[in-house]
Amino acid sequence: MKQPMDIAFKVNGREVHVSVEPRRSLADCLRHDLSFTGTHVGCEHGVCGACTVMMDGEAVRSCLVLAVQAEDRLVETVEGLASDDCLSAIQEEFRANHALQCGFCTPGILMSAQALLNTEPEASNDRIREVLSGHICRCTGYIPIVTAIAKARDRLSAASRDHYAIEE
Known part of the structure; x- marks a missing residue:
């Protein structure tokens, strides 16, 4: 097991800090470490699209992105679409x-x-x-x-x- 890495990035405009194994996917980090459970994991091969989030405004399959790749980036999840209890x-x-x-x-x-x-x-x-x-x-x-x-x-x-x- 590799030594965990401390990373920081923004999720839905909020700065987060998390310690993750270098091989942990962004999907697993969002769901299990940061409780953004709207990001679903289906195939874990980038085929189904269920885990799609935006990173720096671009749609990405979060099962194929390592959490450490999110360092200093802006990640947007489905939870960030609504604002002030109003749907987008x-x-x-x-x-x-x-x-x-x-x-x-x-x-x-x-x-x-x-x-x-x-x-x-x-x-x-x-x-x-x-x-x-x-x-x-x-x-x-x-x-x-x-x-x-x-x-x-x-x-x-x-x-x-x-x-x-x-x-x-």
Whole structure:
């Protein structure tokens, strides 16, 4: 067993300090050491997408990232999407459009969708489907998920347009 390493990084904007074995995955660190249990572990091979979080704004499979690689980085989990007890646009649209069933894959899909909308706010439905192709969900058939992400995209786009109109 290797000597534990002390690391510090931000999770959902909050600085955390944790001592981990060098081989511990970020997923296990988030879930077991820091109690961010919204990050689910499915395949542990980066295939299913359930463990997706954002690191420095980019969607990553936390089962494939070592916790020590998060040193001095910003990690965002599904718990960080909501603020002040208010759901984010993507979370509201998932609820409104029945885009989840069992919920196991949902946190990872939400994080991939949020990362997509952050970097490609005008992403087409085809692009949404392409991003979703990296996730395995056996419950919904993806149609409600695509609908929810597209509606969140449209809401965020309208809010952005309204924001700029107010400034002018």
